[in-house]
Amino acid sequence: MEETKFNYAHNDTSAPERKSRTAGLNKLRVSAEVEQLRISAHEREVPTASEETLNFILALALAKNAENILEVGCAEGITSLALLNTCSRAHLTAIERDQAFFCAAQTNLSAYEGRRTLLSGDAADICKGLATEAYDFIFLDCAKVQYIKLLPELKRILKKNGVLLADDVLMYGWVNGEAETPKKRRMLVEHIREYLEAVTSDGQLATSVLDIGNGLAMSVKRN
Ligand SMILES: C[S@@+](CC[C@H](N)C(=O)[O-])C[C@H]1O[C@@H](n2cnc3c(N)ncnc32)[C@H](O)[C@@H]1O
Numbered sequence: 396m397e398e399t400k401f402n403y404a405h406n407d408t409s410a411p412e413r414k415s416r417t418a419g420l421n422k423l424r425v426s427a428e429v430e431q432l433r434i435s436a437h438e439r440e441v442p443t444a445s446e447e448t449l450n451f452i453l454a455l456a457l458a459k460n461a462e463n464i465l466e467v468g469c470a471e472g473i474t475s476l477a478l479l480n481t482c483s484r485a486h487l488t489a490i491e492r493d494q495a496f497f498c499a500a501q502t503n504l505s506a507y508e509g510r511r512t513l514l515s516g517d518a519a520d521i522c523k524g525l526a527t528e529a530y531d532f533i534f535l536d537c538a539k540v541q542y543i544k545l546l547p548e549l550k551r552i553l554k555k556n557g558v559l560l561a562d563d564v565l566m567y568g569w570v571n572g573e574a575e576t577p578k579k580r581r582m583l584v585e586h587i588r589e590y591l592e593a594v595t596s597d598g599q600l601a602t603s604v605l606d607i608g609n610g611l612a613m614s615v616k617r618n
Contacts, residue, residue, distance in 0.1 A: 413567045413574075415447060415606045423450040425477050432473045432503060441496075443473045444536065448562060448608030452534060453481045455613075459558060461485050461532035465525070467518045467545065468492075468537030472500030478534075479507045488512040488530075490521050490537070522548040531557040539563055539583055542590040550599065553616045559600075564591060565610025 423446045425433075436443045444452065452474065456464065461482045469475045469489035479487050487510065491497040497515045504511050514521050518537050522545060531554045535542060542561055553559055568574035569584045570591070576584045594602040594614045602614040 418447050421447045421450045426480050429477045442470050445608035451607050456482050463530045464532045465530040466534045469500050470496045472503040486510050490514045490518045492517050525552045527551050528554045533559045535561040540586045555616050555618045557616050559614040561612040563609040564612045
Protein backbone atom coordinates (compact mmCIF):
# COMPACT_ATOMS: atom_id res chain seq x y z
CA MET A 396 0.00 0.00 0.00
CA GLU A 397 1.16 3.53 -0.73
CA GLU A 398 2.78 5.46 2.15
CA THR A 399 1.18 8.73 3.23
CA LYS A 400 2.75 11.94 2.00
CA PHE A 401 4.29 12.71 5.39
CA ASN A 402 5.09 9.12 6.33
CA TYR A 403 4.43 9.53 10.05
CA ALA A 404 4.27 6.27 11.97
CA HIS A 405 1.17 7.50 13.81
CA ASN A 406 -0.50 7.61 10.40
CA ASP A 407 0.83 4.34 9.06
CA THR A 408 -1.32 3.34 6.12
CA SER A 409 0.04 -0.21 6.21
CA ALA A 410 -1.55 -0.76 9.64
CA PRO A 411 -5.29 -1.12 10.21
CA GLU A 412 -6.78 1.98 11.78
CA ARG A 413 -7.02 1.60 15.55
CA LYS A 414 -10.36 2.44 17.10
CA SER A 415 -10.71 2.73 20.85
CA ARG A 416 -13.80 1.12 22.36
CA THR A 417 -15.30 4.56 22.99
CA ALA A 418 -14.43 6.22 19.67
CA GLY A 419 -17.97 6.01 18.31
CA LEU A 420 -19.50 7.51 21.45
CA ASN A 421 -17.47 10.68 21.62
CA LYS A 422 -18.72 13.55 19.53
CA LEU A 423 -16.44 16.48 18.81
CA ARG A 424 -18.00 19.95 18.89
CA VAL A 425 -15.79 22.63 17.41
CA SER A 426 -16.26 25.83 15.41
CA ALA A 427 -17.11 25.62 11.70
CA GLU A 428 -13.61 26.97 10.97
CA VAL A 429 -11.86 24.20 12.93
CA GLU A 430 -14.18 21.61 11.38
CA GLN A 431 -13.31 22.87 7.90
CA LEU A 432 -9.58 22.88 8.62
CA ARG A 433 -9.79 19.32 9.93
CA ILE A 434 -11.63 18.14 6.80
CA SER A 435 -9.04 19.83 4.60
CA ALA A 436 -6.19 18.33 6.68
CA HIS A 437 -7.61 14.82 6.27
CA GLU A 438 -8.00 15.29 2.53
CA ARG A 439 -4.37 16.42 2.22
CA GLU A 440 -3.09 13.80 4.73
CA VAL A 441 -1.85 16.53 7.04
CA PRO A 442 -1.60 15.15 10.58
CA THR A 443 -3.95 16.39 13.28
CA ALA A 444 -5.33 14.88 16.48
CA SER A 445 -8.11 12.33 16.09
CA GLU A 446 -11.66 13.43 16.78
CA GLU A 447 -11.83 11.53 20.04
CA THR A 448 -8.43 12.82 21.18
CA LEU A 449 -9.26 16.44 20.40
CA ASN A 450 -12.60 16.06 22.15
CA PHE A 451 -10.83 14.91 25.34
CA ILE A 452 -8.08 17.56 25.13
CA LEU A 453 -10.63 20.35 24.88
CA ALA A 454 -12.75 19.03 27.76
CA LEU A 455 -9.67 18.69 29.97
CA ALA A 456 -8.30 22.13 29.06
CA LEU A 457 -11.69 23.59 29.92
CA ALA A 458 -11.87 21.71 33.23
CA LYS A 459 -8.39 22.97 34.14
CA ASN A 460 -9.20 26.48 33.03
CA ALA A 461 -5.84 26.36 31.25
CA GLU A 462 -4.00 29.67 31.14
CA ASN A 463 -0.65 28.82 29.61
CA ILE A 464 -0.80 26.10 27.02
CA LEU A 465 2.14 24.59 25.15
CA GLU A 466 1.68 22.40 22.07
CA VAL A 467 4.81 20.55 20.99
CA GLY A 468 4.39 19.75 17.30
CA CYS A 469 1.42 21.83 16.13
CA ALA A 470 1.53 21.06 12.37
CA GLU A 471 -0.95 23.51 10.80
CA GLY A 472 -2.17 24.76 14.18
CA ILE A 473 -5.61 23.13 14.01
CA THR A 474 -5.61 21.75 17.55
CA SER A 475 -4.02 25.02 18.68
CA LEU A 476 -6.92 26.93 17.16
CA ALA A 477 -9.49 24.67 18.84
CA LEU A 478 -7.70 25.18 22.19
CA LEU A 479 -7.67 28.96 21.79
CA ASN A 480 -11.35 28.94 20.83
CA THR A 481 -12.18 26.83 23.88
CA CYS A 482 -9.99 28.43 26.56
CA SER A 483 -10.87 32.11 26.40
CA ARG A 484 -8.24 33.17 28.96
CA ALA A 485 -5.39 31.08 27.64
CA HIS A 486 -2.15 32.07 25.97
CA LEU A 487 -0.90 29.33 23.68
CA THR A 488 2.69 28.64 22.66
CA ALA A 489 3.19 26.17 19.83
CA ILE A 490 6.37 24.64 18.43
CA GLU A 491 6.71 23.34 14.87
CA ARG A 492 9.86 22.43 12.94
CA ASP A 493 8.36 21.95 9.47
CA GLN A 494 8.45 25.30 7.69
CA ALA A 495 5.37 24.74 5.50
CA PHE A 496 3.30 23.64 8.50
CA PHE A 497 4.64 26.54 10.55
CA CYS A 498 3.52 29.06 7.89
CA ALA A 499 0.08 27.43 7.69
CA ALA A 500 -0.19 27.63 11.50
CA GLN A 501 0.65 31.34 11.38
CA THR A 502 -2.20 31.86 8.92
CA ASN A 503 -4.67 29.65 10.77
CA LEU A 504 -3.97 31.41 14.07
CA SER A 505 -3.86 34.94 12.70
CA ALA A 506 -7.05 35.91 14.57
CA TYR A 507 -5.25 35.20 17.86
CA GLU A 508 -2.02 37.16 17.44
CA GLY A 509 -2.27 38.62 20.94
CA ARG A 510 -2.82 35.22 22.58
CA ARG A 511 -0.36 32.98 20.83
CA THR A 512 3.38 32.55 20.35
CA LEU A 513 4.54 30.37 17.48
CA LEU A 514 8.07 29.04 17.66
CA SER A 515 9.77 27.58 14.60
CA GLY A 516 12.43 24.92 15.11
CA ASP A 517 13.25 21.71 16.91
CA ALA A 518 11.40 21.16 20.18
CA ALA A 519 14.54 19.78 21.85
CA ASP A 520 16.33 23.11 21.37
CA ILE A 521 13.34 25.36 21.95
CA CYS A 522 12.14 23.71 25.18
CA LYS A 523 15.54 24.39 26.80
CA GLY A 524 14.85 28.11 26.44
CA LEU A 525 11.34 28.05 27.97
CA ALA A 526 10.81 29.27 31.52
CA THR A 527 10.59 26.88 34.46
CA GLU A 528 7.04 26.03 35.58
CA ALA A 529 5.54 28.28 32.90
CA TYR A 530 2.83 25.98 31.49
CA ASP A 531 -0.23 24.46 33.10
CA PHE A 532 -1.24 22.42 30.04
CA ILE A 533 1.17 20.74 27.63
CA PHE A 534 0.11 18.72 24.59
CA LEU A 535 3.03 16.63 23.37
CA ASP A 536 2.47 15.58 19.76
CA CYS A 537 5.81 15.76 17.89
CA ALA A 538 7.94 12.86 16.62
CA LYS A 539 7.28 10.02 19.06
CA VAL A 540 10.96 9.09 19.34
CA GLN A 541 11.49 12.53 20.90
CA TYR A 542 9.08 12.02 23.81
CA ILE A 543 11.55 10.39 26.15
CA LYS A 544 14.31 12.89 25.28
CA LEU A 545 11.99 15.85 25.90
CA LEU A 546 10.59 14.57 29.19
CA PRO A 547 13.12 16.20 31.60
CA GLU A 548 12.60 19.64 30.01
CA LEU A 549 8.82 19.19 29.87
CA LYS A 550 8.77 18.31 33.57
CA ARG A 551 10.81 21.40 34.33
CA ILE A 552 8.54 23.78 32.40
CA LEU A 553 5.28 22.19 33.65
CA LYS A 554 3.61 24.00 36.55
CA LYS A 555 2.72 22.09 39.71
CA ASN A 556 -0.73 20.54 39.18
CA GLY A 557 -0.15 21.08 35.46
CA VAL A 558 -1.10 18.42 32.91
CA LEU A 559 1.18 16.85 30.34
CA LEU A 560 -0.72 14.94 27.63
CA ALA A 561 1.28 12.75 25.25
CA ASP A 562 -0.51 11.57 22.11
CA ASP A 563 -0.30 8.31 20.15
CA VAL A 564 1.21 6.29 22.98
CA LEU A 565 -0.57 3.07 22.01
CA MET A 566 0.30 3.29 18.31
CA TYR A 567 -2.15 0.94 16.60
CA GLY A 568 -1.95 -1.34 19.67
CA TRP A 569 1.74 -2.05 19.03
CA VAL A 570 2.86 -0.56 22.34
CA ASN A 571 0.55 -2.63 24.59
CA GLY A 572 0.92 -5.81 22.51
CA GLU A 573 -2.65 -5.68 21.15
CA ALA A 574 -1.21 -5.92 17.62
CA GLU A 575 2.14 -7.10 16.31
CA THR A 576 4.65 -4.32 15.71
CA PRO A 577 5.97 -4.14 12.12
CA LYS A 578 9.73 -4.65 12.11
CA LYS A 579 10.44 -1.10 10.91
CA ARG A 580 8.50 0.35 13.86
CA ARG A 581 10.10 -1.69 16.67
CA MET A 582 12.58 0.98 17.68
CA LEU A 583 9.85 3.60 17.78
CA VAL A 584 7.67 1.37 19.95
CA GLU A 585 10.63 0.86 22.32
CA HIS A 586 11.01 4.64 22.65
CA ILE A 587 7.33 5.04 23.49
CA ARG A 588 7.50 2.20 26.03
CA GLU A 589 10.49 3.94 27.58
CA TYR A 590 8.45 7.15 27.82
CA LEU A 591 5.53 5.31 29.44
CA GLU A 592 7.84 3.54 31.89
CA ALA A 593 9.42 6.89 32.78
CA VAL A 594 6.14 8.76 33.39
CA THR A 595 4.42 5.90 35.23
CA SER A 596 7.35 5.33 37.60
CA ASP A 597 8.18 8.99 38.25
CA GLY A 598 7.37 10.06 41.82
CA GLN A 599 6.86 13.66 40.71
CA LEU A 600 4.08 12.68 38.30
CA ALA A 601 0.68 11.04 38.62
CA THR A 602 0.11 9.31 35.28
CA SER A 603 -2.79 7.53 33.64
CA VAL A 604 -2.55 5.88 30.22
CA LEU A 605 -5.89 6.32 28.48
CA ASP A 606 -7.46 4.31 25.66
CA ILE A 607 -8.48 7.43 23.76
CA GLY A 608 -7.78 7.75 20.03
CA ASN A 609 -4.38 6.20 19.41
CA GLY A 610 -3.63 6.33 23.15
CA LEU A 611 -3.03 9.32 25.43
CA ALA A 612 -0.75 9.42 28.47
CA MET A 613 -1.93 12.00 30.99
CA SER A 614 0.63 13.04 33.59
CA VAL A 615 -0.03 15.55 36.35
CA LYS A 616 2.86 17.19 38.18
CA ARG A 617 2.60 16.75 41.93
CA ASN A 618 2.96 19.63 44.38
C1 LIG B 1 1.04 14.67 14.67
S1 LIG B 1 1.64 16.14 13.99
C2 LIG B 1 0.92 17.37 15.01
C3 LIG B 1 -0.54 17.55 14.88
C4 LIG B 1 -1.09 18.68 15.75
N1 LIG B 1 -0.70 18.51 17.12
C5 LIG B 1 -2.58 18.72 15.67
O1 LIG B 1 -3.25 18.05 16.50
O2 LIG B 1 -3.11 19.39 14.77
C6 LIG B 1 3.29 16.18 14.53
C7 LIG B 1 4.02 17.46 14.17
O3 LIG B 1 5.20 17.54 14.95
C8 LIG B 1 6.21 18.13 14.16
N2 LIG B 1 7.48 17.71 14.78
C9 LIG B 1 7.98 16.46 14.82
N3 LIG B 1 9.10 16.43 15.55
C10 LIG B 1 9.34 17.70 15.95
C11 LIG B 1 10.35 18.31 16.72
N4 LIG B 1 11.37 17.59 17.20
N5 LIG B 1 10.26 19.63 16.95
C12 LIG B 1 9.24 20.36 16.47
N6 LIG B 1 8.24 19.84 15.73
C13 LIG B 1 8.28 18.51 15.47
C14 LIG B 1 5.98 17.58 12.77
O4 LIG B 1 6.56 18.41 11.79
C15 LIG B 1 4.46 17.53 12.70
O5 LIG B 1 3.95 18.69 12.13
